[in-house]
Amino acid sequence: MTLPGPLERFFTDMGRLTQMGWRVLAWTPRPPYDLRELLRQMVKVGVDSMPVVLLTTLFTGMVMALQTFTTLQRFNAESFVGSGVALSMVRELSAVLSGLIVAGRAGSAMGAELGTMRVTEQIDALEVMATDPIHYLVVPRVWATTITLPLLVALGNGVGIFGGYLVAVVIMGANPVTYVDRTFQYLDLNDLFSGLIKAAVFGFLLALIGCQKGFYTTGGAEGVGRATTAAVVTASMAILISDFFLTRLLF
Amino acid sequence: MPNPSNTADTAKIRISGLRKSFGPKLVLDGVDVDIAPAESLVVIGGSGSGKSVLLKHVIGLLKPDAGSIEVDGTAVEKLGYREITEFRRKFGMSFQEGALFDSMTVWQNVAFPLQRLRKLSHKELDDRVQECLSMVRLDGVGEKLPSQLSGGMRRRVGFARAVAHEPEILLFDEPTTGLDPVTTALIDEVIIDLNDRLKTTTITITHDMASAFRIGDRIAMLYRGKIVASAPPEEFRRLDDPRVQQFIHGNAEGPLSEEEPPRGNTGSINTGGSGGPVRL
Numbered sequence: 410m411t412l413p414g415p416l417e418r419f420f421t422d423m424g425r426l427t428q429m430g431w432r433v434l435a436w437t438p439r440p441p442y443d444l445r446e447l448l449r450q451m452v453k454v455g456v457d458s459m460p461v462v463l464l465t466t467l468f469t470g471m472v473m474a475l476q477t478f479t480t481l482q483r484f485n486a487e488s489f490v491g492s493g494v495a496l497s498m499v500r501e502l503s504a505v506l507s508g509l510i511v512a513g514r515a516g517s518a519m520g521a522e523l524g525t526m527r528v529t530e531q532i533d534a535l536e537v538m539a540t541d542p543i544h545y546l547v548v549p550r551v552w553a554t555t556i557t558l559p560l561l562v563a564l565g566n567g568v569g570i571f572g573g574y575l576v577a578v579v580i581m582g583a584n585p586v587t588y589v590d591r592t593f594q595y596l597d598l599n600d601l602f603s604g605l606i607k608a609a610v611f612g613f614l615l616a617l618i619g620c621q622k623g624f625y626t627t628g629g630a631e632g633v634g635r636a637t638t639a640a641v642v643t644a645s646m647a648i649l650i651s652d653f654f655l656t657r658l659l660f
Numbered sequence: 661m662p663n664p665s666n667t668a669d670t671a672k673i674r675i676s677g678l679r680k681s682f683g684p685k686l687v688l689d690g691v692d693v694d695i696a697p698a699e700s701l702v703v704i705g706g707s708g709s710g711k712s713v714l715l716k717h718v719i720g721l722l723k724p725d726a727g728s729i730e731v732d733g734t735a736v737e738k739l740g741y742r743e744i745t746e747f748r749r750k751f752g753m754s755f756q757e758g759a760l761f762d763s764m765t766v767w768q769n770v771a772f773p774l775q776r777l778r779k780l781s782h783k784e785l786d787d788r789v790q791e792c793l794s795m796v797r798l799d800g801v802g803e804k805l806p807s808q809l810s811g812g813m814r815r816r817v818g819f820a821r822a823v824a825h826e827p828e829i830l831l832f833d834e835p836t837t838g839l840d841p842v843t844t845a846l847i848d849e850v851i852i853d854l855n856d857r858l859k860t861t862t863i864t865i866t867h868d869m870a871s872a873f874r875i876g877d878r879i880a881m882l883y884r885g886k887i888v889a890s891a892p893p894e895e896f897r898r899l900d901d902p903r904v905q906q907f908i909h910g911n912a913e914g915p916l917s918e919e920e921p922p923r924g925n926t927g928s929i930n931t932g933g934s935g936g937p938v939r940l
Contacts, residue, residue: 529762530756531762532754534761534818535761536748537752538776539745539747539748539749539776541745644885
């Protein structure tokens with residue numbers, strides 16, 4: 410039985426992704442451990458994406474404050490703006506937005522890098538030199554992103570909450586003491602952890618997808634372009650879809 | 661055609677009935693060839709005749725649709741992905757465009773297989789890398805990045821990287837294409853030396869007939885997915901197969917230039933430079 414083209418491609422992709430995820434887990438405990446490469450990738454993912462992640466979360470926190478302020482004002486509940494901003498940033502927005510941004514920056518870079526290595530036979534050359542390319546290339550990238558994205562999200566949480574504070578206190582004239590009180594009153598550690606767990610899962614997924622798209626590139630320079638685009642699109646979808654299921658699971 | 665009963669116990673590499681298609685395109689159509697230990701086999705054939713594909717099967721980068729490849733009695737196509745990593749320790753391979761890691765310097769590229777496959781002190785490692793680089797006359801480029809080298813230089817670095825750890829089996833995919841005659845002769849000498857001194861089994865793919873006659877213990881011609889001729893160099897030169905003669909002499913006219921009969925939607929052996937002038 411043959412499936413129609415798009416369906417076949419979908420299942421081929423899912424199969425390759427699952428297989429690659431499995432191999433990443435299987436290779437992780439095996440030596441040699443390349444800590445330098447792991448750190449190098451963490452710098453690439455974390456430090457390089459930090460400015461844009463912080464800017465995004467700052468403005469999202471500011472917009473959240475504006476929006477919730479005008480909404481809650483209608484119920485005379487402006488004092489809860491702080492809670493609203495903090496909860497939505499920490500539980501949801503910071504993780505999803507940072508995930509999408511890192512998918513666009515680091516995930517696409519992984520697709521392009523591995524794709525170029527594939528079409529110039531560098532991946533074949535690795536294999537020939539008795540080096541498993543998944544162990545050597547994919548394992549450090551996936552773990553670097555899985556570790557780094559929660560760190561970015563933690564920073565994003567702080568910056569987002571600060572953005573909300575700025576807008577509410579400086580522009581809307583809220584009482585700063587009440588605002589800070591309200592911010593932390595309804596926020597507990599579970600909210601923080603679930604956001605960070607989401608971030609770790611998003612990091613794992615987006616790096617794995619970026620690497621998988623690059624790893625199976627065919628067709629020269631054009632193929633590398635396709636792989637890069639597919640890495641971003643697929644990873645963004647995966648983040649948004651898995652977000653729903655993670656939210657169901659974690660709350 | 662090698663006689664299986666003679667070589668059953670002695671073949672280092674045995675390829676039998678190897679078939680491979682990419683989509684509708686049939687590239688290898690039943691290749692049979694045995695390579696004895698310490699033999700240097702040269703495979704010639706037009707562009708797109710599947711020579712590189714053949715080489716990639718030997719080291720397990722591609723899986724055959726049918727047939728088998730045995731190396732030291734191990735069926736390559738049956739190895740799992742972890743076993744194959746171990747299995748490849750006995751190989752060295754150079755790629756057409758060098759396939760150098762472009763995030764690493766030339767030195768790091770040549771050192772890579774040594775670091776992965778041999779236990780050497782830093783001094784020994786550096787000595788060996790320098791030795792390999794001067795072997796291909798590339799002293800002093802160690803700190804350069806592959807992007808700073810010319811195509812021919814990259815190819816030579818790729819060659820140095822393939823031979824650095826002195827493997828049992830060497831596979832060369834057009835090691836001398838695009839090099840000047842003097843450098844070509846130099847590379848040929850290195851191949852001959854490895855073959856003599858270390859009893860390395862070698863498969864070399866080339867378009868260069870002068871090179872083929874120098875380094876080959878045996879020359880095989882791949883044509884339309886099959887080995888159509890296979891003989892020691894002197895004998896090969898005298899084969900009266902018109903396809904062989906056309907290739908050796910690089911004539912534009914002849915059986916190689918004819919339209920290929922429909923064999924699926926297939927690779928062109930008949931157009932462009934393939935049947936045309938052989939680059940000497």
